Amino acid sequence: MPSPAESSLPERAKEDQGETGALSKNALKKANKDKEKAEKAARRQEQERQQKEKSEASDTSKHLYGLMPSTSDSPANSPKQQFSELAELYDAKEDQEVTVDARIHNARVPSAKLAFLVLREEAHTIQAVIAEGGPNQISRQMVKWCGGINSESIVRATGLVKQPKEPVTSTSISNLELHVEKLYMISEAAQMLPVQVKDCMRPPPMNDDLKEEVETDAQGLPVVSLAARLNNRILDGRTAANQAIFQLQSGISNLFMEFMNQHKFTWINSSRLAGAATEGGAGVFEIKYFDTKAYLTQSPQFFKQMAIAMDMKRVCEIGPVFRAENSNTHRHLTEFTGLDFEMVIKNDYHEVLSFGEKLMLYIIRNLQERAEYKRLTKVVDQVFPGAGDFKLPSGDEAQRFTFAEAVKLLNENGIEASEDDDLSTSLEKALGRIVREKYNTDFYTVDKYPSAVRPFYTMPDPSNPKVSNSYDFFMRGQEIMSGAQRIHDYNQLCDRMRKNDPPLDPLSEGFRHYTDAFRYGCAPHGGGGLGLNRILQFYLGLPDIRFATLFPRDPGRLAP
Secondary structure (H helix, E strand, C coil): CCCHHHHCCCCCCCCCECCCCCECHHHHHHHHHHHHHHHHHHHHHHHHHHHHHHHHHHCCCHHHEEECCCCCCCCCCCCCCCCCCHHHCCCCCCCCEEEEEEEEEEEEEEECCEEEEEEEECCEEEEEEEECECCCCECHHHHHHHHCCCCCCEEEEEEEEECCCCCCCCCCCCCCEEEEEEEEEEECCCCCCCCCHHHHCCCCCCCCCCCCCCEECCCCCEECCHHHHHHCHHHHCCCHHHHHHHHHHHHHHHHHHHHHHHCCCEECCCCCEECCCCCCCCCCEEEEECCEEEEECCCCHHHHHHHHHCCCCEEEEEEEEECCCCCCCCCCCCEEEEEEEEEECCCCCHHHHHHHHHHHHHHHHHHHHCHHHHHHHHHHHCCCCCCCCCCCCCCCCCEEEEHHHHHHHHHHCCCCCCCCCCCCHHHHHHHHHHHHHHHCCCEEEEECCEHHHCCCCECEECCEEEEECEEEEEECCEEEEEEEEECCCHHHHHHHHHCCCCCCCCCCCCCHHHHHHHHCCCCCEEEEEEEHHHHHHHHHCCCCHHHHCCCCEECCECCC
16 A cells, blocks of 8 residues: 555656646547547438438338338228238239238349249249339339348238239249239248248258258259258248148048048047056156146047947047157157047947948048149149059958958068068068059058957957957058957956956056946947058158158157
8 A cells, every 4th residue: 555655646647648638649649530430420321311311202102012001090890901812813813903911932133123022822822023113103112122021021912913924933823923012011030041941842851861961952952851840840831842731631630520420420539648557558658747647648549438338339539649659760759640439339340440441541532532632732742752642442442451361462472471470560561562563552451460469458359369350551551540349348358458468457546447437338349540640641652750740749859
């Protein structure tokens, strides 16, 4: 700490000040430079402001573009604007005025007087033209603004439908274009996107679908991997192919509902929570349920059977199915959508098998014959060639084999298989190739599986207990459904459960309510569970089930 004498000494002059406190030459020079910079910036800002004001003053169409005008204050009884969808414009008339809400797919500005936009709505695209002049006195400012809109932004465009000099080959609506009179921004997309929708429109790499890297094709264009697509599902889902895929998925559900309603089934909504791992303990997700444990159900199987015991003679439902299987294959998910049905048997369990076959023939034939589904399939075929190449047998009957006949077919073609073991995935695929070549069908069923490879509730064949009254459905050589006649006799069911490997206690808390349904009396019944995602995948010939699933869940994916 300085002494009082030291503290009374005068301070040393600062480096940039003279003895009198004036600025040094260097500091003065720097201050002048800073002042000049500030003045120059101010003049530039003023010039830009004046230019902007001048430009706005001369902008004859500033009211025709920009941010979407607010309509919140419009009177309730004011006339509502009429809108068109791009899907309706294929047959639009020349000079018809339309207003559409669509995304900017891309933009091209060949000159200050002209801009071209491609507008996209679902799988439909049309070229929009913004040209200087015209009846509305379109300004160059409007042309520039429209041409600078970020891709994927949503806009509202009003204009006249015109016939172009030459067909526009880059859009789905090739014989017409939209001459824009007004264009407003509804929702602006970010300038930088993690993937481009136009890149997702090209086929993904087929050699290693789960690679994260973005590769390039022979033309040097980016090819987006399946993982990159799923990580950016919102953008990937906007492609024409994906729009078509999930509209077809909706179509399959609708056809399932149509058929069930025609045959007077009752729709049920069973729980996806259970107090015990009721189908043997393997492959179920355990969750915390307040102060105890619960499990996500593997299927609605038990609930369907209990509904039959309630005297609901025919029941069906569509809902999620959970499988805690660490299977990282092209056809497995930990959550998928099931199309389930169960029905009372009057004479023979083949009533159920025949019903299921007719159901699948109804779904597939209508996918192939209805105009809208045919159009959607063609859209998918542009990205996944062969999407429309699904074969069905002629007539109203499905091709059916017993398990023994299926094994014989494999053996006759030099492929080793046994009547005592279940068919592996490779054997199923081989059988599918043989059936397609020999019987000209991609859909068939296999009946009478060995009892040893089916669940405990499956009814054995009374004449040969080694085989069961059970069946699987196949598309392109891969399973889409497993079904059977169920055991409806209480004592027989309890006996089968105790002899199961591992043994199951029919009186335990997890099974008691299920087995009680049969103790109280239950009609003979059977059914099955179809996988919606697999039906879609194999009908279209998609290389991976994740392409047929909006937000797939597998052992490595919980988002988005």
